[in-house]
Amino acid sequence: MIIIGIAGGTGSGKTTVVKKIIESLPKNEVVLIPQDSYYKDSSNVPVEKRQSINFDHPNAFDWELLSEHISRLREGKSIEQPIYSYLTCTRQPETIHVEPCEVIIIEGILALCDPTLRDLMDLKIFVDADSDERLIRVIQRDMLERGRTAEAVMERYVRVLKPMHMEFIEPTKRYADLIIPQGGHNKKAVEIMTTYIENMLHAKK
16 A cells, blocks of 8 residues: 655645546555545534635644544545535535545645654655645635635735745745645656556555
């Protein structure tokens, strides 16, 4: 089993990189664990205050549960992955049943932040992109998927995303074994990465 952590700023292209890895490997050999599924449950927080939760701060995540679940998968045991609702900022009663696979990918903005979680990883990847590119992608995504105006997205970017990126996300780059500049558009880097993962798999068999 290989456990891969993929981190990078919002809009950096992490999803594209993950997709390339999954496409390069045999079906049913990869399972994706989104870090977003492990946001702390905020059902105890008054509804009117939930929208002010800083989702880009390390304190927003349930690191203990995430590390416990990755450890269980490494041991060959199944887990019940939480489902988090952005609409209500709460953890749902339903879960996703996940069986261990040859490759486990943990993907999220702060995937390389927690030392306990990092120690469980065999390969740590940081997906890098210019701040201008990330902002454009965030505006496009939030307008399309979350119904926000461009002005609201840019205000949040300046107030929350940019300072949190500089304080917490960017520093985790130093823990990466591999940095992919230009995000998922860097075909050469993605090819090198997928070849390396394939070689790791063959070496473990």
